[in-house]
Every structure is written in structure tokens, then in C-alpha cells.
Amino acid sequence: MQRITVLGAGAMGAGLTRPLVDAGLDVHLWGTWLDDHLIDAIEAGQPHPRINVVISDKVTTYRSDQLAEAIEGSDVVVMSVSSEGVPGVAKLALPLLGDAEAIWMTSKGFCPDPDGNIQLLPDALRRIAGELGVTIPPIVAIAGPVKANECADAKPTATMYGCRDIEVAKTAARAARTPNYAIAASGDEVGVEICAPMKNVYAISLGIADGLEEATGVPHHNLKAAAFAQAIREMSLLGQKLGARPETAYDLPGVGDLEVTGLSGRNKVYGVRLGRGEKPDEALAEMTRLEQTVEGVPATGLAMTLVSQRASDIAGQLPLLFAINDILQGKVSDVLAAVTQAVLPVRP
């Protein structure tokens, strides 16, 4: 594998180019119609506005009207746009893949199909390819504790690449790993993929525990740790219902990514606001005003629908997901009691 094209010049797409360049690959970076200012900064040698890191001049940049040129001759194409951009970019890019041997994907989220069935993103890509009548190569789902700015700066980072065909995941891992970017190959596409949106949901509960400390002056570290453990259990259970291996949630995509998401990030910050006593709608409006998208909020609703569609028999084993949903719906007057009840289960 030699040439790789990353679709999306946002924080993660641009950040990922660093290990790819360091691994000796010929890296193309395509910016969507929303990314012209980001491509301008990269081409001018200025720090990327979202991650404050200069992107290597070995990266060849392309603008939105140059998609075919960007992809031509690529061995791998990486989907790195936000989940809401995935269907639109997929429709443009999938017919152009040529002889590409794999699609990698850092995008995270759920994607409802036209009938309202909640799909994980690789399933959505396969569906869209089917609708377009094009055949696509294997998909490698990428997830783990990766902050784009640290990745872009070659700080030590570990991540997991998951594909239904473990040999494809291993090939990808061999091609992109560097001394500072370690890749674990996995055959568990679903397990890698389900953790990505769910950790945004659960990070809200970790933020709530921190917000309670801010509001009361009293640490709620035990509650936060109990919520963390419950979140991982629930991610593992939900993943298993969808065909994932139980252990993937206990690895980099679950434990690792929830840890990094719970340290900082918009979902945790939103939870802090709730823990401090702000109303869910008001807190969200304020974050929207600050141009801070809280992915965990829509993901909570989509996860609830997913559970009702495909995992209703384990709904009783997902009390933290249900508690977070109740809190976001404004149904809870005492968030401390709601989270406590969800994460201190009576066990036999």
C-alpha cells in the first residue's frame, strides 16, 4: 500500500495525516465544501485552525471540486468527515474508488436508513454502495483514545483498527503504524464501531459527576468511577446484541476512548453543566451558541431507538443509558439521584 486519500480536512482528517506521512505513505487530503478555510491554512503552512498544529508539506491537498483527482490511484480511502456528512460524501466518493483495497473510517456515529432503522456507519456505507450499485472494498473501522491534536503532533497514541476480515485489519495496521502511533488489529468491526458513539453518551454522565463536585464543593469521584464501570458494561452488552465481542468495550475503543473523552471534550463539558444544575435545554443552547456541538445528545436518542429496534430484551441492563436519556429529556429533577440509582445496581 502506498497512496492514501483522507476525506475531510477537519481536526481528525488532518490530524491523521501525521502518522500516515511518518509511516512513509503518499498522503492526499481532500477538504469538503465546508473546509476551504482549513485547506487555505494548511497550504499557507499555518497551524490547522482546529488543532493548532502545522500539517506536513508532504501532504497533497485537494478542494471539494477535486474529489476524483484526489482519490485516483489510491490504495486506501479514509472517511474522516462528521457522521452527518458521511452519506453525502459517500455518495460522491464510493463510485470513484477504482481499485482501492480498503476504506478506512474514523467517522463516528449512528446513521438512520430511509426507514428509520439505526445503522452503524460501516453498515450505512455498504447500504449506500448497494443503492448506488457499486462494489466497495472491505471497511476498516478506526476507534480508540485519539485526540486529533495529539495525533497530529506525533504524541504517543494507541488505537484499534477493526475489520470483519482480520487480515485486512492487520495489513492496515502494518501500513500505518509508527513508533508513536500504535495500532491494534481486530476482527470485531461492530465492537470497534459501537463504542465510538456510545462513549459520547456516557461521557455526559462522567461530566455530571464533575459538575456535582463544582456545585457542592464535594468530590463525587466514587460516583464517577462507578458510572465509568457501568458505561463499559453497557457498551459491551449492547455491542454483543449487535454481534460484537464482549471484550472490545474493555479495550481501546471503550475504556480507552471513554477515559480520554471523560477528561475533556464537549460531551463531558455538557455533563458538567447538568451536574452544576443547568437545565438540559438551556445548557445545550448555550453550548450551541458557543459553536460547541455535543454529539452525545443526538447519539443518546439514536441509541434509545437502536435499543428498541434491536436490543429491547436487554433494556433493563442499560440503566445508565436510560437515566442519561431521562435527564436529557428534562424528566429528572435530581440528577445525582438518577445517576446514583443507575450505577449502584443491586447485584446478586
Ligand SMILES: NC(=O)c1ccc[n+]([C@@H]2O[C@H](COP(=O)([O-])OP(=O)(O)OC[C@H]3O[C@@H](n4cnc5c(N)ncnc54)[C@H](O)[C@@H]3O)[C@@H](O)[C@H]2O)c1
Ligand atoms: N477530533 C478527534 O479527536 C476525533 C478523534 C477520533 C474520531 N473523530 C471523529 O472524526 C469525525 C470528524 O471529526 P473532527 O474532529 O475532524 O470534526 P471537525 O468538525 O473538525 O471536521 C468535520 C469534518 O466533517 C465535514 N463535514 C461536517 N459536516 C458535513 C456535512 N454536512 N457534509 C459533508 N461534510 C461535512 C467537515 O467538512 C470536516 O471535514 C467525527 O465523526 C469524530 O467523532 C474525531
